Amino acid sequence: MKGPGILLACAMLVNGCAVGNKYDYRVADMALPVKGQSSVGLMIADKRPYVLSGNKDPSFVGLQRGGFGNPFDVTTMTGAPLASDIAEAVAAGLRERGYTVRVIGYVSGDAGDMLVSAAKKDGLSKTIAVTIREWKTDIYMKMTLHYDLEAVVYGADGSILGRNRMAAIEEVGGSGIGAEKNAHTARQALSQKISYLFYHPDIKKALDG
């Protein structure tokens, strides 16, 4: 009987830190490179293929691997969709830079004409749509970030004022002991990638002032 017990203990030892990790993206400190006083709408659309197909929950944010590389899902701290948490963080960042922000919503799938009609209804001068085509961290010995993000700024009439898309797979840090250290690195990565989206000349031109 000792054998199975030891095996179970070993399994728990190598997987202990990997199970049930949760990240809070709402508190990502967004230092955005734009400044203005206008009223803007904000919508985040989650178009990650595995979320659209139903293979993963919208709260999925990445993988934490156990001692043998076996993956465990990491989810949002809130249990809410990732798009919802990112909307909260980006809205806070925009408010910090002077904008009045109306979060139109977040969707898993196509936004359709929702943005334009919301802009007209609420008298918003511009609307920002951020589409998440990929966002997940994969942690074993290192943290690897997979991302594909697009920002589009629409005028009140639905015309596109600026667009930027960035995608890559890159290492963003060593693996931390404990979920909170990894969550901190993930938040830093999110803040940096979103701010890089806004650093594009067309996006800055559309939003500055």
Next chain:
Amino acid sequence: MKRALVLVALLLASVLASGCASVSVNASVAPNLDLKTLKTFYVRKLSADERGIEKLIADRLSKMGYAARSGTALRPSEPVDAVVTYEDRWMWDVTMYMLEIKIFLRDPNTEFVMASGYSSRTSLVRAPPQFMIEEALNKIFGLPPPVSSARATE
């Protein structure tokens, strides 16, 4: 069963040992940003840092030919092209060693992170803080990695 246990123990040992020898160095620079426009830096001391890491970063930037100084103030007394912030993590394994250093180059007005870099080294591949700072900064500025032999002399 005994053989299975030995195999599991060996596998476990190899997995745990591999965690002791991991190096990761990378950087991220904002697209459209010309790093050559950055000439002057202010390294803001992390309040929790009692090891003087801010001075090591300023020293390295100076050796790279930039005008760099450090201090505890949130903002530098004179205008600079970038404010440098950092986060350091340490671990104990027989002695304390730097596990990771992250360096951020920020816009002095908005705190926007224009570029960042990090060096992460676990116990068996540990290196002095000066070396890891050089690794991270070289990565940010697109320079070749520092020479490994320098690790012994610093």
